[in-house]
Every structure is written in C-alpha cells, then in structure tokens.
Amino acid sequence: MQKEQAIEMMKAFSDANSTSGFEEEFVKLFTETVKDLADVEVDGMLNAYAAKKENKPGRPVIQMDAHSDSVGFITQAVRPSGMIKFVPLGGWVKYNIPALRVRVRNRDGEYIPGVVATKPPHFMTQAERNTLPEVADMSIDVGSSSREETINDYKIDTGCPIFVDVKCEYNDKNGLFFGKDFDDRFGAGAMVAILDELKGEETNFNVVGALSSQEEVGLRGAYVTTRKIKPDLGIVLESCPADDTFTPAWLSQTGLKRGPMIRDMDTSFLPNPKFEQYVCDLADQNKIPYTRSVRTGGGQDGAAMYYENGAPTVVIGIPVRYEHSPYCFTAYEDFRNAVKLATAIIRDMTTERLAGFSKFN
Structure with missing residues (x-):
C-alpha cells in the first residue's frame, strides 16, 4: 500500500463515527476498503471477517484482530x-x-x-x-x-x-497524525495494509482478519470472532497508549517513533513466552524497531483470543499519545513498522514453529 493511500485511509478511518454497540458506519467503511483483498462477511454483532482470498481448506489459521469501536x-x-x-x-x-x-x-x-x-x-x-x-x-x-x-x-x-467530533489531520513535515479514535482505527488500518501486502501471495497458514466490535466495553466481539474462526495463532493489532510524555525515560515503554509495542503483560493478558520471544527475534532479524511493555492497567482483545482458543497470541501495539481522549497523536512510521512486523510473522510461520511454542525444553 502506497504511503499516500495509507494516509488517506487512516484519515477516513479516524473520522468515522463508531462507538461501542454502534459500529456500523466504520464497519461499512472497513468492508468497502478491504473487499478486493479478502472475502468479507459481517455477523449480527457487527463483527466483520476478512478472509484472505488465497485461503485453502484444511490449513491452520492465523487470526488477525483489530476492534471497530472507540470510546x-x-x-x-x-x-x-x-x-x-x-x-x-x-x-x-x-x-x-x-x-x-x-x-x-x-x-x-x-x-x-x-x-x-x-x-x-x-x-x-x-x-x-x-x-x-x-x-x-x-x-x-x-x-x-x-x-x-x-x-x-x-x-x-x-x-x-x-x-x-474531531477531524483527523496529517502533518507531512513530522509524519504525525492528529485526531480522534486512533484506538483502534490504526490497528484496523494495519490489518488492511497487511492483507494488501499479502495480496496474491501463498502463505503456509490461512489468514483471517477479524474486525471485532465492543472491545472498549469488555472485549465482547473478540470472544465471538475467536469462537467462529478457531485460530491456531493470533496477532492483535492494537493502538496502545504511549507513556513517553509523562514517564521517566528509564521506565517509558511506549513512545512515538520508537516502533510498535510488544506487550508482555496487562491486567487481562500474559502471552505465550516462546511466541513472544520469537516475535522479538524476528523483529531484530528484520531490523524493525520495537519496545516491550509490562502494564499494570489496560486490557485488549488478545485476552479473548488467547484464552478462548489457547492459540499463542501476540499484541502488536501502535503507540498513541493521549488515548481515550478527544485528541491523539500517532506516527506513520510506527504504523508502517507494525505492518512490517505482522507481515513478517505471517510469512515466516510454519506448523513446525507453531508446534515449538507449546513444547517443553
């Protein structure tokens, strides 16, 4: 996906009206955006499913997740x-x-x-x-x-x-977006960009992007999407709160232009440690910057995906300043690096690697 195309997509995604239980405007926009890249369906809870067109029956499944609602x-x-x-x-x-x-x-x-x-x-x-x-x-x-x-x-x-009611802007000089509802419109945009990167490409796993509803009120949609998809591996594309403006440098674990955040803990989630380390090693091999975080608050759809089906799950967060407020900043380069990392995981994953995440040393 070209940079200009991604910027316009993210501005439109941010501007859409979509709060918990009332996601239809953004779900419609998302499905229109992704229809040439995936087979799309929407359920009665307004969860959207975008299955990569090259998927084949009988293969293991990677579920990507982003949520459609905002506060x-x-x-x-x-x-x-x-x-x-x-x-x-x-x-x-x-x-x-x-x-x-x-x-x-x-x-x-x-x-x-x-x-x-x-x-x-x-x-x-x-x-x-x-x-x-x-x-x-x-x-x-x-x-x-x-x-x-x-x-x-x-x-x-x-x-x-x-x-x-806030209009999204992009400043080409500093590479920053400024607007509302970046949580989790940037995760949703990353999911579209990943499907675009993989267009026409054969992968070892089937890939299904789930746009889950009602995350902000209890991860409700992700429980439904996970039961339907039954993933073998999970990648959550979340927009995560940056702490770089109010936390000492030695403690700050998420900041603008430092790469995506890989979450080691929050109040809802502890990931599979072998899969977590694999993701970090893969990022290092591909020279993708990232941070790791241990959070004493917050929660996200990875908990529902991991605990509902037992699939090793990683949360790749795109840093957002002032999340859950009317006005947010996020960086285009962090968005792109999140897309690169998730795409690298999908391309690199094999059934042998997946099996290794549940083996004892």
Whole structure:
C-alpha cells in the first residue's frame, strides 16, 4: 500500500463515527476498503471477517484482530431543560469530557452537533471553579430549550449514541497524525495494509482478519470472532497508549517513533513466552524497531483470543499519545513498522514453529 493511500485511509478511518454497540458506519467503511483483498462477511454483532482470498481448506489459521469501536457516550435521558444526560461507553476520565464537541445520532440517523456544556466562569462560585463535576452531573447541549424540543424536534432520546467530533489531520513535515479514535482505527488500518501486502501471495497458514466490535466495553466481539474462526495463532493489532510524555525515560515503554509495542503483560493478558520471544527475534532479524511493555492497567482483545482458543497470541501495539481522549497523536512510521512486523510473522510461520511454542525444553 502506497504511503499516500495509507494516509488517506487512516484519515477516513479516524473520522468515522463508531462507538461501542454502534459500529456500523466504520464497519461499512472497513468492508468497502478491504473487499478486493479478502472475502468479507459481517455477523449480527457487527463483527466483520476478512478472509484472505488465497485461503485453502484444511490449513491452520492465523487470526488477525483489530476492534471497530472507540470510546464514546450514549444518551441516558433528556433533562427538563432539554439538555442530554449521558453515560460513557468505554474508559473515560472525567477531566477529558467538559467542553468536548460531539455528534449525537438521532432516531432518524441524522447527526446533531452538540457540546458537553460548561457553566461560564462569570456564574461560578469559587468552589465550582476549583471542582470538576461528576460525569453523572454533566450534560450535552444541542441547542434545545426544553425536553419536548429535544425529543420531538431534534428526535433525540434514550439510547441515541454520541460520538466525539474531531477531524483527523496529517502533518507531512513530522509524519504525525492528529485526531480522534486512533484506538483502534490504526490497528484496523494495519490489518488492511497487511492483507494488501499479502495480496496474491501463498502463505503456509490461512489468514483471517477479524474486525471485532465492543472491545472498549469488555472485549465482547473478540470472544465471538475467536469462537467462529478457531485460530491456531493470533496477532492483535492494537493502538496502545504511549507513556513517553509523562514517564521517566528509564521506565517509558511506549513512545512515538520508537516502533510498535510488544506487550508482555496487562491486567487481562500474559502471552505465550516462546511466541513472544520469537516475535522479538524476528523483529531484530528484520531490523524493525520495537519496545516491550509490562502494564499494570489496560486490557485488549488478545485476552479473548488467547484464552478462548489457547492459540499463542501476540499484541502488536501502535503507540498513541493521549488515548481515550478527544485528541491523539500517532506516527506513520510506527504504523508502517507494525505492518512490517505482522507481515513478517505471517510469512515466516510454519506448523513446525507453531508446534515449538507449546513444547517443553
């Protein structure tokens, strides 16, 4: 995939509206993007399956995974004032939410602009100036002046999804993307780029890319995709939080332009150590930069893939600054190196190597 093509793809992927349970806009975009590279189907949970066209019956299977949802919100109720009371979807921290520009999808499927309302400082008490409200006390304003207007005219009520409204940009001078929902649109883009790299190529394993739904609310889609695909090996393409702006250099394990992150641990996942070391050795052989990380928080679809089917699984993370916030940075070169590493694994994998990951010394 040419650089210009990849950049335009990632900008479109980032701009798509897709939060947990409401992934259809991005799933449609993904399936259109990958249809010439794979045989595609979508299930009732909005998980998408992209099977490499050269797959043959009876061969072992490598499942790639990326997730289609991002953090967002859902309408809980409409207040008497017409303001929207909302509930987060996924892992938000409350100080990233006030004054956020959003898009509310109403009952007719139209997108209504809004903002997480904040009281002007002119009207704040001293205590209010120094206190951040709880999410339950925040509201979204779409310009309405009454509950009736919001429900009847704007057609917004309980269950309407709410998306972050930020446009993705790419700066060619520094090679950085700036936008929203990079978790996990860059993993999804990497999956497309890998299938493009392998187009027309025979591999020892069948390759199936799974775009899993509802990761941000409990890895739900990945359990379903793994049960269906029954992989022998797993490659998770995740967008992972970078720590290079707030962690001492000796402890920082994920940063921009340092290569993809290979995850050794998080709260949901401990990988097969032989497969993990194989991936690192393969990266060294191919001169692909990477970092390794042991995380005391977080979780990702690798847990569902590994624990559901017992397939050795690696998490290849594309570093993202300020993940789970409205505004993120990520580097094109990290995206490309993640694609190179995953492609190298698929090309190098044999049944003998796979068997070695479960043997005792």
